[in-house]
Amino acid sequence: MEISSKGLFTQLSQFWTLLDDMAESDPERYKNFIQQEMREGKQFYAGPxxxxxxxxxxxxxxxxxxxxxxxxxxxxxxxxxxxxxxxxxxxxxxxxxxxxxxxxxxxxxxxxxxxxxxxxxxxxxxxxxxxxxxxxxxxxxxxxxxxxxxxxxxxxxxxxxxxxxxxxxxADCRDVREKMTKEHTLGQIKSSTEISPAHLPPLLLPKDQVAGKTGCLIEEISSTETQVEMRMPAYALNIVKDQNKKPLTIELQVELPGINSVSLCDLSVSEDDLLIEVSEKYRLHLNLPESVNTEMTTAKLIKEKSTLIVTMPLV
Known part of the structure; x- marks a missing residue:
């Protein structure tokens, strides 16, 4: 243990003595302090x-x-x-x-x-x-x-x-966090003339989380980061129906000037939406008007026209 049992007992005794003194000399301040600690404790241990x-x-x-x-x-x-x-x-x-x-x-x-x-x-x-x-x-x-x-x-x-x-x-670092919180609270009572909201201790990670690269866990946002601007291509969305006007498929035609290889196209289709990303040049996200069968969806690129055709049968 980082702190001996005797040292921990001494700190706890000081803590309770200070609380007792506060309760006797300034009951209203004591009440506000306890309520504040309970609120902060509830927020601190609340889940994401x-x-x-x-x-x-x-x-x-x-x-x-x-x-x-x-x-x-x-x-x-x-x-x-x-x-x-x-x-x-x-x-x-x-x-x-x-x-x-x-x-x-x-x-x-x-x-x-x-x-x-x-x-x-x-x-x-x-x-x-x-x-x-x-x-x-x-x-x-x-x-x-x-x-x-x-x-x-x-x-x-x-x-x-x-x-x-x-x-x-x-969870693995809860004991360390609780110890830090108690030490902070004790120091706050000793040094403050007015009880102000305590700053939460930093999030600690277990050893297996910090053994490798840790720079990503606490990073500074850079305002100079360059962004790749992706344009929305021109497109046409049609619902193909049978003779009885029953919807059969959704056909999407997307114009992609300068694209002549299907390997440059990244297509993702779910039951209710579609995402097309093309070589960091084009990006198209659509919410589909009907639920589609993703397993039966097909796509082909007409190179001469630089047009991608996606055919999505309805569920």
């Missing part, structure tokens, strides 16, 4: 909550769909100032099978204040997302597609799974 979900792709070591759940969590401290690095926590990757699809989910947590502020500034929001993707690449040894889009849903997978994942990282 979903904020938004991103979809991108893992390119290496194995190409696969990736969903990133950006979560807000009070246990993640906010940066001390605008010039300090922004702390975040990256969960363990989990492979999930759903119907005929298999994809990977990674949970990333920020302090709620950081995410709320980014909602008002699209540049900051994009920078937070890029930083999360960079951290995932460094920590998990993935190579990700530089492109992403924000899904209509806030979380992929269950909230319970996400909380188990992120809170499991924190």
């Amino acid at each position: 909550e979903p904020h938004l979900c991103l979809r991108t792709r893992i390119l290496k070591p194995e190409e696969k769909m990736l969903f990133i759940n950006l979560c807000q969590w009070k246990s993640i401290p906010a940066p001390k100032s605008a010039t300090h690095p922004v702390p975040l926590s990256v969960g363990r990757p989990e492979d999930i099978s759903e119907k005929s699809d298999t994809y990977t989910v990674v949970d990333v947590a920020y302090n709620p204040d950081i995410l709320q502020a980014a909602e008002k500034d699209q540049l900051k929001k994009d920078q937070l997302i890029k930083m999360a993707m960079k951290c995932i690449e460094e920590k998990l040894q993935f190579t990700l597609s530089p492109s992403y889009y924000i899904t209509k849903f806030r979380i992929k997978g269950s909230t319970q799974r996400m909380k188990r994942n992120l809170m499991g990282i924190q």
